[in-house]
Amino acid sequence: MLSRIAESLYWMTRHLERADNTARVLDINVVHMLESDEGVTEEAQWRPLLTIVGADEGFEDIYPDGRVTVQRVIHLLTQDPNNPGCIHTSLRLARENARAARDRISNAMWETLNEFWLAADRSLRVKLPPWQAAELYAFVHREVATFQGLTQSTMMRGQEHGFAVLGSLHERADMTARILDVRYHLLLPDLSLVGSPLDYYQWGALLKSLSGFDAYRRRYQNGIRPIDVVEFVMLNPDFPRSLIYCVNGLERALARIGYRPNGETEGAMQALREQLRDIQAGEIIERGLHEYLDDLLERLADFGAALQTDYFDAYLGDAS
Amino acid sequence: MLKQFQSGGGGQLLDRSEGPVMAFHEFYRDDFRPREHYLPMWEHIQRAGQQSLASKARDAQLALHNEGVTFTLYADEEAGVERVWPFDILPRIITAHEWAQIEAGLKQRIRALNLFLKDIYHGQRILKDGVVPPELIYRGKDLCREIMDIDPPHDIYIHISGVDLIRDEEGRYLVLEDNLRTPSGVSYMIENRIIERRILPEFFSSYRVRRVEHYPDLLLQALRYLSPRGPADAVVVVLTPGVFNSAYFEHSFLAREMGVELAEGRDLVCRNDKVYLKTTLGLRQVDVVYRRVDDEYLDPLVFRADSVLGVAGLINAWRAGNVALVNAPGTGIADDKAVYAYVPEIIRYYLGETPILPSVPTYQMTDHQDRAYVLDNMERMVIKSVAESGGYGMLMGPASTPAQRADFAQRINADPRNYIAQPVIQISRHICYLDGELESRHLDFRPFCIHGSEIDVVPGGLTRVAMTKGSLVVNSSQGGGSKDTWVLAD
Numbered sequence: 127m128l129s130r131i132a133e134s135l136y137w138m139t140r141h142l143e144r145a146d147n148t149a150r151v152l153d154i155n156v157v158h159m160l161e162s163d164e165g166v167t168e169e170a171q172w173r174p175l176l177t178i179v180g181a182d183e184g185f186e187d188i189y190p191d192g193r194v195t196v197q198r199v200i201h202l203l204t205q206d207p208n209n210p211g212c213i214h215t216s217l218r219l220a221r222e223n224a225r226a227a228r229d230r231i232s233n234a235m236w237e238t239l240n241e242f243w244l245a246a247d248r249s250l251r252v253k254l255p256p257w258q259a260a261e262l263y264a265f266v267h268r269e270v271a272t273f274q275g276l277t278q279s280t281m282m283r284g285q286e287h288g289f290a291v292l293g294s295l296h297e298r299a300d301m302t303a304r305i306l307d308v309r310y311h312l313l314l315p316d317l318s319l320v321g322s323p324l325d326y327y328q329w330g331a332l333l334k335s336l337s338g339f340d341a342y343r344r345r346y347q348n349g350i351r352p353i354d355v356v357e358f359v360m361l362n363p364d365f366p367r368s369l370i371y372c373v374n375g376l377e378r379a380l381a382r383i384g385y386r387p388n389g390e391t392e393g394a395m396q397a398l399r400e401q402l403r404d405i406q407a408g409e410i411i412e413r414g415l416h417e418y419l420d421d422l423l424e425r426l427a428d429f430g431a432a433l434q435t436d437y438f439d440a441y442l443g444d445a446s
Numbered sequence: 447m448l449k450q451f452q453s454g455g456g457g458q459l460l461d462r463s464e465g466p467v468m469a470f471h472e473f474y475r476d477d478f479r480p481r482e483h484y485l486p487m488w489e490h491i492q493r494a495g496q497q498s499l500a501s502k503a504r505d506a507q508l509a510l511h512n513e514g515v516t517f518t519l520y521a522d523e524e525a526g527v528e529r530v531w532p533f534d535i536l537p538r539i540i541t542a543h544e545w546a547q548i549e550a551g552l553k554q555r556i557r558a559l560n561l562f563l564k565d566i567y568h569g570q571r572i573l574k575d576g577v578v579p580p581e582l583i584y585r586g587k588d589l590c591r592e593i594m595d596i597d598p599p600h601d602i603y604i605h606i607s608g609v610d611l612i613r614d615e616e617g618r619y620l621v622l623e624d625n626l627r628t629p630s631g632v633s634y635m636i637e638n639r640i641i642e643r644r645i646l647p648e649f650f651s652s653y654r655v656r657r658v659e660h661y662p663d664l665l666l667q668a669l670r671y672l673s674p675r676g677p678a679d680a681v682v683v684v685l686t687p688g689v690f691n692s693a694y695f696e697h698s699f700l701a702r703e704m705g706v707e708l709a710e711g712r713d714l715v716c717r718n719d720k721v722y723l724k725t726t727l728g729l730r731q732v733d734v735v736y737r738r739v740d741d742e743y744l745d746p747l748v749f750r751a752d753s754v755l756g757v758a759g760l761i762n763a764w765r766a767g768n769v770a771l772v773n774a775p776g777t778g779i780a781d782d783k784a785v786y787a788y789v790p791e792i793i794r795y796y797l798g799e800t801p802i803l804p805s806v807p808t809y810q811m812t813d814h815q816d817r818a819y820v821l822d823n824m825e826r827m828v829i830k831s832v833a834e835s836g837g838y839g840m841l842m843g844p845a846s847t848p849a850q851r852a853d854f855a856q857r858i859n860a861d862p863r864n865y866i867a868q869p870v871i872q873i874s875r876h877i878c879y880l881d882g883e884l885e886s887r888h889l890d891f892r893p894f895c896i897h898g899s900e901i902d903v904v905p906g907g908l909t910r911v912a913m914t915k916g917s918l919v920v921n922s923s924q925g926g927g928s929k930d931t932w933v934l935a936d
Contacts, residue, residue, distance in 0.1 A: 127707075127725055127726055128707055128709065128713050128723065128724065128725055128726075129713070129724040129725055129726055130710070130712065130713050130724070132726045225689065226689075228698070229698055229701070229702055229708065285726060289726075383726065384727065386727070386728065436726075437726040438726075
């Protein structure tokens with residue numbers, strides 16, 4: 127298939143996944159902030175979101191006083207055009223990429239995404255009042271889920287589908303790693319303890335922002351323990367947002383697409399796989415979770431660069 | 447050239463330009479009875495009744511809207527507006543007898559024009575023999591000097607054409623324009639048939655209507671036939687200027703129907719005089735490019751250097767014989783509206799045959815006598831810029847204001863080679879179902895020819911209707927609509 131179309135499909139799902147994930151972390155924080163926790167400032171509650179989506183620097187540029195408030199974070203992550211990763215922009219880019227790949231996705235997918243974009247654009251052109259934020263996030267979840275369901279049920283399982291899966295899982299792995307990294311770093315858990323009530327809420331929020339709270343509770347009966355959370359979020363192959371699940375999915379999608387001979391993707395995929403092979407949660411925490419996740423994020427970035435080289439930028443050396 | 451028409455039937459054409467009453471009616475005879483081949487349809491119309499026709503018309507519009515059958519307008523205020531294709535539900539019917547003449551006439555014309563192009567780009571025998579004035583060719587904007595002496599695969603220049611036919615006051619089919627560059631409309635021909643079959647299935651029952659939906663298959667076969675590496679493994683692409691082009695719907699339609707890639711210029715790259723498609727599995731050599739990009743944008747190394755729609759090196763690859771371009775570059779000189787007047791001579795010269803389809807009498811503005819006559823009679827003329835199409839750059843004399851006429855007179859005097867004039871012809875009319883009434887509207891007809899191993903004309907075409915009462919302009923860019931067109935098997 128055409129490199130341009132492959133790239134469009136990849137970015138279509140990647141931007142959608144990003145919009146969905148951003149909406150979820152915002153949503154959880156909005157709900158979470160309804161009740162106050164002792165000693166937790168507004169700044170402490172909202173700054174982590176900036177770190178998760180990598181908008182720390184952008185925030186300083188737009189708000190030189192550096193004061194982190196609910197409204198500012200919501201605005202920046204939801205609709206501020208100065209933030210290229212905000213929900214509004216992500217949806218626009220998802221739709222533009224879908225339009226370019228219009229004849230490679232099903233009619234139902236196109237129509238759903240197009241209507242979704244038109245409705246979202248209508249509400250996000252004006253500044254969103256904070257009390258309507260939760261409603262918007264719910265709308266985004268619903269529409270993205272509809273699109274993903276249609277992808278599942280109406281799209282041919284060829285290379286096209288493979289690239290759509292790559293975009294979605296790549297973004298998801300990235301986001302899971304970031305959420306875990308930032309939250310864990312802030313919570314600085316004492317491994318010996320079963321969590322305090324505060325920990326319960328904080329770790330609970332982490333799991334909820336990965337849609338994994340209920341599943342975790344069913345899987346682990348010992349309350350919310352940081353080591354279990356790490357195991358669940360990184361190494362449970364059945365949890366659809368775990369790192370191992372994403373890596374398995376990427377590998378399957380690539381098998382369907384086919385590796386380029388002498389390409390970079392195969393090596394990058396192996397490096398990712400290597401990072402998660404035969405390892406226990408306790409070991410990861412002992413070695414330093416932050417360093418470990420940093421390493422993983424770097425490999426994810428390498429993986430993206432390899433896709434670009436092998437599939438999206440046509441390799442002109444082939445011509446003879 | 448014109449004299450013969452003025453002394454014969456052509457002189458009468460000029461005199462009949464007052465009212466639409468004089469136009470030939472496709473549906474009614476002079477006594478207002480439907481023509482014989484329309485009698486079954488007339489019965490269907492009466493049986494269906496007002497209510498049912500109205501709901502069918504609504505269904506048709508809705509279906510076209512939902513399927514996104516659109517075209518894009520280039521008006522100043524509404525740049526890039528997507529419009530739903532306006533569709534009239536009552537079909538136009540062409541008898542087998544009429545079609546036989548049309549088909550033979552088109553094949554003859556395309557054969558001759560193809561030989562003409564080969565001659566113009568090689569020995570130019572026809573100019574040396576004085577049949578076509580050399581200055582007409584050398585001053586033509588669309589003579590493509592860059593392709594002189596190049597041999598395209600199988601010596602075919604015009605693979606795809608959409609010749610516009612009209613019927614004059616006597617009901618004779620005349621050629622109005624040869625569209626030999628990148629003619630559009632074939633996708634609408636097919637969409638119209640699909641809609642018609644769904645909306646009015648009962649109307650088909652008393653007729654044997656010939657099929658048109660195999661056009662993309664014929665096209666693919668013709669394209670593969672041209673492949674320099676042989677048809678078996680030919681890689682064919684449709685080259686589009688992109689989503690903002692007015693005919694993008696058609697480009698994607700044809701690519702989808704043929705099952706080939708729809709490429710933009712940036713998806714192709716040339717290396718060592720070969721053309722490649724940039725794919726996820728590396729570069730893939732392309733054998734045939736059905737390009738819907740105009741000549742001047744095709745290759746920035748040869749034509750407009752600022753073009754981002756084309757592919758650098760494409761013409762060299764073509765010259766080297768490694769890729770087929772469809773249509774070949776340089777066909778524009780053969781559908782130049784000033785050269786058009788010489789097509790009957792061109793047919794006689796190359797084929798030694800009498801032209802089957804007559805042309806519309808045409809005044810050359812480079813001829814002093816013709817020009818003086820036209821400038822004195824502008825309100826009875828259609829004046830056209832030779833290198834434009836789609837109803838752009840045209841003056842409809844009877845509907846023009848004095849200011850517009852003065853403006854055109856000035857333009858003609860400044861650049862006479864760029865204009866021609868034709869007497870206003872009351873093109874034929876047909877009934878349409880408009881807002882609950884049967885009304886008569888003017889229309890024309892564009893059948894489509896494919897020149898592969900032989901010349902095929904799909905039995906059908908695009909009938910364009912001037913939806914505005916009394917209007918003679920049928921272009922979709924000027925508010926035209928369309929009808930399904932039935933060619934009968936017997």
